[in-house]
Amino acid sequence: VLAVTSIAWTAELPPPDKLPSRLDMPHPLEMLDGRRVNTRQDWEKQRRPELRALFQHYMYGEYPARPQKVQGRVLFEDAQFLNGQGTLREVELTFGPDDWPKIYLLLALPNGRTPAPCFVGLNFGGNHLLTAHEKVRMPTVWMPGHYPGVVQNRATAEGRGRQANVWPLEQILARGYAVATFYCGDIQPDRPHVREGMRATLPERPTETGRETATIMWWAWGIHNAVDYLLTDSRIDGRKLIVVGHSRLGKTALLAGAFDERIAVVIPHQSGCGGAAPSRHHNPKAETVARINATFPHWFCGHFKAFGADVTRLPFDQNGLVALCAPRPVLLTNAEEDQWANPAGQFEVLRAAAPAYELYDVPRPVVADKMPPLNTLSPERLGYFIRPGKHSMGPEDWKVFMDYCDKWLR
Numbered sequence: 438v439l440a441v442t443s444i445a446w447t448a449e450l451p452p453p454d455k456l457p458s459r460l461d462m463p464h465p466l467e468m469l470d471g472r473r474v475n476t477r478q479d480w481e482k483q484r485r486p487e488l489r490a491l492f493q494h495y496m497y498g499e500y501p502a503r504p505q506k507v508q509g510r511v512l513f514e515d516a517q518f519l520n521g522q523g524t525l526r527e528v529e530l531t532f533g534p535d536d537w538p539k540i541y542l543l544l545a546l547p548n549g550r551t552p553a554p555c556f557v558g559l560n561f562g563g564n565h566l567l568t569a570h571e572k573v574r575m576p577t578v579w580m581p582g583h584y585p586g587v588v589q590n591r592a593t594a595e596g597r598g599r600q601a602n603v604w605p606l607e608q609i610l611a612r613g614y615a616v617a618t619f620y621c622g623d624i625q626p627d628r629p630h631v632r633e634g635m636r637a638t639l640p641e642r643p644t645e646t647g648r649e650t651a652t653i654m655w656w657a658w659g660i661h662n663a664v665d666y667l668l669t670d671s672r673i674d675g676r677k678l679i680v681v682g683h684s685r686l687g688k689t690a691l692l693a694g695a696f697d698e699r700i701a702v703v704i705p706h707q708s709g710c711g712g713a714a715p716s717r718h719h720n721p722k723a724e725t726v727a728r729i730n731a732t733f734p735h736w737f738c739g740h741f742k743a744f745g746a747d748v749t750r751l752p753f754d755q756n757g758l759v760a761l762c763a764p765r766p767v768l769l770t771n772a773e774e775d776q777w778a779n780p781a782g783q784f785e786v787l788r789a790a791a792p793a794y795e796l797y798d799v800p801r802p803v804v805a806d807k808m809p810p811l812n813t814l815s816p817e818r819l820g821y822f823i824r825p826g827k828h829s830m831g832p833e834d835w836k837v838f839m840d841y842c843d844k845w846l847r
């Protein structure tokens with residue numbers, strides 16, 4: 438059974454320039470027609486589906502049809518990974534006709550804990566960068582040129598294990614968590630103007646509708662396909678899935694969590710503009726909607742381009758995307774020098790998502806009233822953390838992810 442909330446949306450939505458201008462982040466409980474919902478039931482039946490529809494129409498593009506069936510074929514399994522600390526497995530996931538893309542899911546399972554809570558998310562440059570294990574398959578699809586070992590946009594064995602710090606498998610297994618990750622380019626390569634990946638499976642030219650499925654949405658959908666598979670694996674605790682991702686893949690993690698209630702905890706790391714940072718902001722060092730649309734035109738759908746000139750017309754802000762995760766825990770993690778990702782703006786987004794959480798019978802407060810000092814986890818249901826340093830994901834970040842999950846999942 439696919440539990441992803443389906444979106445029924447039939448009303449005609451106005452073109453971007455006909456939407457009212459709003460200087461502040463729109464309230465997550467206020468419907469497009471101005472009515473405000475104030476019960477959990479009206480939120481779940483009316484406002485939440487509307488908000489999901491608005492994010493599709495104006496920002497990420499349509500959520501694609503769910504596959505009939507996601508099938509897994511185990512490519513290898515090593516039950517003695519890291520001297521027996523874990524099991525390493527790679528699984529080929531098929532979810533369409535033979536000529537469709539496939540997902541190569543790398544799974545690391547702690548041998549001492551079954552079923553285990555599991556982190557799921559995309560990686561930037563292929564599974565083989567995360568471990569030197571020689572059985573891990575070499576990706577054959579397009580790769581960005583600057584990743585370790587890449588030659589003419591193809592992965593080579595030179596890359597093996599060269600980014601093991603980004604997903605520190607040993608550290609994660611030692612704390613009893615499992616990991617499931619795959620290369621984002623399995624689903625959709627991170628580049629504009631090419632008809633490959635999932636986009637190539639569509640009959641029409643993808644840029645014609647304005648609400649065409651954009652790359653971040655394809656990636657989030659890919660994570661949901663992986664979730665379908667994870668729920669069939671008895672070594673994984675299907676009630677304890679944590680979606681995580683860094684930067685553009687953190688934007689994806691937030692969207693994936695917002696659209697799929699099977700995911701228990703959502704951790705967008707340094708996700709910035711188009712993720713957990715506000716579109717409306719005055720931080721001169723932070724990325725803007727105009728800028729992100731110009732540099733990464735494929736990440737968002739055609740309609741989103743119109744808001745570059747006037748973000749005040751957006752009928753939502755990113756607090757709405759966080760609100761869609763309610764009442765599930767969301768942790769925003771940041772770094773002080775990474776102002777491009779707007780850490781302080783992200784805290785405001787978190788606070789402005791709280792009204793949706795307050796509709797539920799959960800302990801208060803759901804969010805802290807001030808940004809915590811450096812290196813201090815704010816462990817609320819809407820949690821926050823900022824460390825010194827730069828834009829990166831590494832062992833010290835994973836420690837915080839797991840501290841937070843220990844609190845919410847045990």
Ligand code: GCU
Pocket residue numbers: 683684685686707708709710724729777
């Ligand atoms: C760029 C982009 C960001 C993005 C980041 C990343 O800096 O402007 O929006 O988050 O790349 O993915 O690392």
